[in-house]
Amino acid sequence: MDKQSTTITRRVWAFLNRDVRSFFPSNASPAEVSETHTAYTSRPIATCSSVDLRHLRVIEYRRALLNWRDAYIYELNNTASSRKAGFANSIDKELRNRSLRRKLFARPANEVLKSEFDYVIRSPLSTIAERATTSLQKIVIGWGVEHRVPSNVIHSFIDPSLTCIATVKFTPNKKTEILTTIDAKVIQRLVEAYSTHLCRLTDELKDKELK
Amino acid sequence: MITQILFEVPALFEAGLKSGAISQIGGLLKDTATGQILAHLQESSLAHSLIGNAMLGAASPVNLALQAGSIIPTAYTAIQVTQLKSMMSTLQSLQIATLGVSLVGVGVSVAGFVYMHKRFNSLDNRIDTLIDTVNTGFENQQKASLRAHMSQVKGLVQLAKQAESLSSPDKEYSRVADSLADQASFFEGEIEFVSRSSQKINLEIFWQLAQVLMVCNSVRIDCRMRTNELLNAQTIAESAAADYQRLFGPLTPVSFDARPSDGAIASETIKDITDAASTKPYLIDYLRTMGVNGREYIQTLEGEVERPLLMLKVN
Numbered sequence: 001m002d003k004q005s006t007t008i009t010r011r012v013w014a015f016l017n018r019d020v021r022s023f024f025p026s027n028a029s030p031a032e033v034s035e036t037h038t039a040y041t042s043r044p045i046a047t048c049s050s051v052d053l054r055h056l057r058v059i060e061y062r063r064a065l066l067n068w069r070d071a072y073i074y075e076l077n078n079t080a081s082s083r084k085a086g087f088a089n090s091i092d093k094e095l096r097n098r099s100l101r102r103k104l105f106a107r108p109a110n111e112v113l114k115s116e117f118d119y120v121i122r123s124p125l126s127t128i129a130e131r132a133t134t135s136l137q138k139i140v141i142g143w144g145v146e147h148r149v150p151s152n153v154i155h156s157f158i159d160p161s162l163t164c165i166a167t168v169k170f171t172p173n174k175k176t177e178i179l180t181t182i183d184a185k186v187i188q189r190l191v192e193a194y195s196t197h198l199c200r201l202t203d204e205l206k207d208k209e210l211k
Numbered sequence: 212m213i214t215q216i217l218f219e220v221p222a223l224f225e226a227g228l229k230s231g232a233i234s235q236i237g238g239l240l241k242d243t244a245t246g247q248i249l250a251h252l253q254e255s256s257l258a259h260s261l262i263g264n265a266m267l268g269a270a271s272p273v274n275l276a277l278q279a280g281s282i283i284p285t286a287y288t289a290i291q292v293t294q295l296k297s298m299m300s301t302l303q304s305l306q307i308a309t310l311g312v313s314l315v316g317v318g319v320s321v322a323g324f325v326y327m328h329k330r331f332n333s334l335d336n337r338i339d340t341l342i343d344t345v346n347t348g349f350e351n352q353q354k355a356s357l358r359a360h361m362s363q364v365k366g367l368v369q370l371a372k373q374a375e376s377l378s379s380p381d382k383e384y385s386r387v388a389d390s391l392a393d394q395a396s397f398f399e400g401e402i403e404f405v406s407r408s409s410q411k412i413n414l415e416i417f418w419q420l421a422q423v424l425m426v427c428n429s430v431r432i433d434c435r436m437r438t439n440e441l442l443n444a445q446t447i448a449e450s451a452a453a454d455y456q457r458l459f460g461p462l463t464p465v466s467f468d469a470r471p472s473d474g475a476i477a478s479e480t481i482k483d484i485t486d487a488a489s490t491k492p493y494l495i496d497y498l499r500t501m502g503v504n505g506r507e508y509i510q511t512l513e514g515e516v517e518r519p520l521l522m523l524k525v526n
Contacts, residue, residue, distance in 0.1 A: 051492055051493050054246075056236055057246065059489045060236050062456075066460065070463050070479075074471055195465065
């Protein structure tokens with residue numbers, strides 16, 4: 001037999017002579033288990049500071065962002081609520097001023113109300129969102145963050161032609177329906193879209209590195 | 212090593228705060244120009260005996276807005292009213308808008324386990340009623356689990372309260388702190404569940420759960436302070452701050468099923484809480500590096516009978 005086959009034979013013989021109990025972990029012989037022993041000794045506790053003073057600026061910066069976000073979201077919601085009442089008054093006025101012919105041949109509500117809606121609600125909300133963006137850019141610059149806040153993404157395209165009330169005739173008995181539909185399908189969605197945008201901007205910026 | 216813990220009165224820093232030379236972040240004051248920490252705001256046990264009753268009755272953060280006279284119970288003595296007004300005016304001068312910071316602990320919470328136990332009982336009762344009466348989206352199994360965890364926290368706070376009577380309380384404090392870590396994780400999960408719902412968040416349910424989480428973390432830190440495990444107390448405080456940032460950061464004034472003005476107060480309170488929690492590790496780090504004994508520090512604050520809020524000046 002050559003040297004290599006002798007070694008293989010010895011290994012096979014050694015394997016066959018293994019105590020079968022050693023296949024079970026609970027009966028492992030000392031030679032087959034790990035020799036590692038963990039010493040549970042108390043270790044000296046570091047007494048040097050482990051906090052980063054620069055992180056205090058991060059806390060302040062994040063608070064500034066959250067304050068900005070919350071202030072504008074609050075303003076958007078408040079404005080939407082107050083403007084809704086104003087829009088309802090506009091509808092009343094428009095209904096009162098209808099000529100007899102227009103009362104008889106009522107036009108679709110969206111055609112009558114679109115420009116008033118844009119003026120009373122859509123435009124003020126858009127202005128707040130634009131103001132929020134400008135204000136955020138100032139905050140970002142003030143904190144030395146290299147980031148350009150996009151200013152062109154907040155023009156909302158949510159139902160620009162008020163198609164949600166296109167099938168509703170502009171008549172006094174439809175006033176509640178018009179208001180409810182516009183509120184649910186346009187105003188709330190507009191506020192939500194702007195608010196989500198502000199939240200997204202905050203999320204994008206909160207982890208930016210400060211100079 | 213500090214042999215005697217010296218505190219200053221917050222009023223000493225008012226002029227600097229007004230001029231802008233000093234700025235406040237959470238529970239600390241720093242030099243605006245250099246960024247160096249000047250002092251840490253620290254409550255004494257008097258703070259809790261003064262506002263404790265008002266806190267126990269706080270069904271929502273709206274009750275914690277710092278409006279003059281809003282929380283002064285009629286049963287208070289003239290001295291207590293003066294102390295409470297002074298405390299609120301100090302917080303206002305520090306530009307802290309809500310008493311939310313007191314819930315998370317201004318500095319290291321020294322509310323004491325007796326107060327924590329009382330506060331917890333109040334939360335327990337309220338949550339019990341709320342999950343039955345309000346449509347919270349909790350399934351029956353989840354309600355049962357919530358009740359079981361409430362009971363466990365109650366038992367643990369009770370153990371912490373009684374630990375002082377043991378000949379060697381350190382082991383018990385450690386055990387309580389360990390077990391409360393699991394409970395804190397559970398309540399974090401519940402808050403996430405409530406917050407993730409597509410509907411508006413029920414403010415009262417959210418608020419009660421958030422308070423239980425804060426009780427768990429405050430008691431954990433308190434236990435570690437008492438066993439003088441300041442590095443561990445600091446680690447817990449850091450992790451709690453990160454959790455609050457993650458859980459509370461996305462909440463805005465309109466996240467809740469409340470009036471926008473109430474939602475605005477709630478979000479302000481939550482931000483104050485997050486900031487106070489974020490600066491707590493800095494205080495514990497300072498105590499640790501100065502060699503202050505955690506147990507003695509808490510005892511000093513427990514012995515304070517005149518001033519509810521103190522400043523630990525950084526040398």
